[in-house]
Amino acid sequence: MNIPLALHTEGLTKSFRGPRSQTVRAVDGVDLSIRQGEVVAFLGPNGAGKTTTLDMILGLTRPDSGTVELFGTTPDAATASGRIAAVTQTGGLLPDFTVAETVRIVASTFGVRDVDDVMDRASITDIAGRKVSKCSGGEQQRLKFALALLPDPDLIVLDEPTAGMDVESRRAFWATMRADAGQGRTVLFATHYLEEADDFADRIVMIAGGRVVADGSTAAIRAQSSGRVVSAVVDPARIGWITDNAPGVTASEVRGGRLHLSTSDSDAVARFLFTATDAHDLEIVAHDLEDAFVALTAPTTQSTPETIR
Ligand SMILES: Nc1ncnc2c1ncn2[C@@H]1O[C@H](COP(=O)(O)OP(=O)(O)OP(=O)(O)O)[C@@H](O)[C@H]1O
Numbered sequence: 540m541n542i543p544l545a546l547h548t549e550g551l552t553k554s555f556r557g558p559r560s561q562t563v564r565a566v567d568g569v570d571l572s573i574r575q576g577e578v579v580a581f582l583g584p585n586g587a588g589k590t591t592t593l594d595m596i597l598g599l600t601r602p603d604s605g606t607v608e609l610f611g612t613t614p615d616a617a618t619a620s621g622r623i624a625a626v627t628q629t630g631g632l633l634p635d636f637t638v639a640e641t642v643r644i645v646a647s648t649f650g651v652r653d654v655d656d657v658m659d660r661a662s663i664t665d666i667a668g669r670k671v672s673k674c675s676g677g678e679q680q681r682l683k684f685a686l687a688l689l690p691d692p693d694l695i696v697l698d699e700p701t702a703g704m705d706v707e708s709r710r711a712f713w714a715t716m717r718a719d720a721g722q723g724r725t726v727l728f729a730t731h732y733l734e735e736a737d738d739f740a741d742r743i744v745m746i747a748g749g750r751v752v753a754d755g756s757t758a759a760i761r762a763q764s765s766g767r768v769v770s771a772v773v774d775p776a777r778i779g780w781i782t783d784n785a786p787g788v789t790a791s792e793v794r795g796g797r798l799h800l801s802t803s804d805s806d807a808v809a810r811f812l813f814t815a816t817d818a819h820d821l822e823i824v825a826h827d828l829e830d831a832f833v834a835l836t837a838p839t840t841q842s843t844p845e846t847i848r
Contacts, residue, residue: 544608545694545725546573546596551605553591565591567749569605573727575693580736581729583746584836589729590628592746593698596727597625609694621649621690626683626697634672638663638682641671642689649690660718661685662711676703681712697728701735713739733828747836760831767805767825770797771818781818785811 551569554562566588573579581589594600596607598614609617617623632641639658646654658664661684666674674682680700687695697716701709716726717739730736736743737757745753745760753760766789773781778798782791785808790801797820802808805823812818 542574542576543610544572545575545577545610546571546727547608548572548592548596549606551592551595551607552603553595553600554603564749566595566602569746569749569751571744571751573694573725575725576723578726578739578741579728580740580743581727581746582731582733582736582743582832583729584731587731587746587836588749589731589746590698591749593625593627593696593727593729597623597627597696599627617694622692623694623696624687624690624692625695626680626687626700628698628702631683631686632671632679634670636671637667638669638671638674638678639667641682642685645686646689651689654689657685657688660688660715662708662715677701677705677708680704681708684712684715692724694725694727697726699729699731701730701732733832737828745832745835752835753831757828758825760828760835766801766803767823768799768801769805769808769812769821769823770799771812771821772796773798773812773816773818777816781812781816784815 548569548571551566551571552564553566554564557563569588569592581593583589591600595602596609596614598607598618607614610622614623636644639654642654642658642663646652646657651657655664658667661681663678663681663685666678669678671679671682680703684697684700687697701712704712713735728735728740740757742755743753743757743760744751778793781798782788782800785800785802787802787804787807788800789803792799798818800808809821809823812821
């Protein structure tokens with residue numbers, strides 16, 4: 540694949556001093572490469588290290604070790620040239636300005652004159668005259684999103700962009716993002732909502748305990764992490780023989796008149812059922828993403844990430 544990289548990190552590491560003076564390793568050797576045009580969800584539970592990683596990518600925090608390259612340059616240079624913009628979790632808005640004033644002020648620093656389109660795309664036209672201090676958390680997130688769109692960045696980084704939004708706003712937000720990403724913008728967003736990652740991203744990078752624990756398409760992660768279940772209608776008298784002889788079966792169950800076989804190699808099990816038995820009405824299903832998320836982000840001694848392609 541010859542699409543150039545938007546982002547490349549190597550060995551990113553960052554520790555903090557915890558409340559009892561202990562060292563908290565927030566990010567522990569994160570390697571990440573994102574190609575231009577990819578929409579990537581950075582998914583992990585609370586405290587996984589998402590914000591700390593994104594802050595280093597944006598140049599807001601310096602790593603203890605490791606490197607960040609954005610479009611072949613440094614985070615500071617990429618930000619200064621407007622190639623990267625972000626919606627972060629905290630700070631950045633002045634409470635006494637209105638929404639429209641805020642957009643205009645920031646627009647002027649980028650030499651942008653027409654702010655109506657951006658305000659429309661971020662769905663803040665209706666609240667243009669409202670003071671920032673009177674905006675809800677979700678409205679402030681939409682305003683930050685508008686500000687991030689102003690430089691027309693090649694990469695947009697969103698740290699839990701829909702935090703504080705109601706369902707309707709959340710839907711509107713992702714509709715806007717989808718439209719934008721469809722025009723070739725690279726998007727990296729942090730979330731702990733599985734549905735957001737599943738619905739919106741091309742690729743999911745799962746992080747837990749400061750490490751990347753899985754990296755691949757949503758479907759691949761679902762399949763790889765928790766295997767698949769092959770089920771079929773079989774001769775009841777042959778169930779014992781089938782479960783003993785089917786290759787790579789980790790669990791079996793008879794339910795609803797069907798034999799269900801859990802396996803990490805569903806092709807081999809399906810082949811066996813069709814060639815060595817009289818099984819029919821065969822179905823293969825992946826465990827759902829929730830299972831994968833729990834399995835992959837549970838505390839573990841695993842030291843290398845699952846690379847899933
Ligand atoms: N400034 C800091 N000082 C001390 N510890 C910190 C600091 N920032 C982050 N941490 C710790 O580093 C770890 C990772 O935090 P981080 O905010 O990166 O996680 P996160 O995945 O973004 O979590 P959330 O989903 O809750 O926002 C946590 O244990 C957190 O308490």
